[in-house]
Amino acid sequence: MRAAERESAKINVLVVDDEEPLVRLVGQYLLREGLIVDSTGDGARAVAMVREQDPTVVILDLGLPGMDGVEVCRQIRTFSDCYIIMLTARVEEVDRLIGLSVGADDYVSKPFSPRELMLRVRAMLRRPRTNSGETQLLESGDLRVDVAGREVHLRGDPVDLTRTEFDVLTALLSEPGVALSRRDLINKVWGDQWFGDPHLVDVHVGHLRRKLGEDPASPEFIHTVRGVGYKMGAAR
16 A cells, blocks of 8 residues: 555545435545545434544534534534534525534535535645644734644633634734735635635634634734735734
8 A cells, every 4th residue: 555545544534414325425535535434314423423533524414304514513613623514505605604603614515516525625634734844833912822733822721723723823823914815814724726615714713713802893813904804913
């Protein structure tokens, strides 16, 4: 087995959907990538499987019977920072934002092509977990980010972030005082091959602000630059 294949074999993806034909199709594409694939159509079982198996990526249907995808995502986020891609057959923006507001990293609207979904999964798996050669400790006022250790502290207290929230924060902190557009942040966090709704950035910035205790009217750290995007307040 080649080194790349051995590495991919360590990556577990959990597909959570009650549509068996879709699960089989998505599973086939994931297996072709050399990934380990598990599946379930039950929300409560999905939460238990994530706790037991600690998958790297969860592909989660919003419209599950019983415990829906939003509640599954909310429960997973209490103990795991795995990547979560939400699948939704509802096209209204509010449904997409509800899914993301509980910690989903991305969403794909049904019907979708398996190739599109695989592009999203690949983009997530390509994200570097550390930035070799760059400063490993980033600071802004009372905010400290250990890039290599993936730890965030505010005034000495730990801040619990998802992987995507951490990556967005690191991207902003890496260029303090520089206004970054949504596209800039997408390229830095999701990769320049990613395509989708750029307002995904706004959702994750909103999560960060809430977890950092920011007052949107007078932010200490993340500032909105009208017509451009966001910038991090200059480090003190």
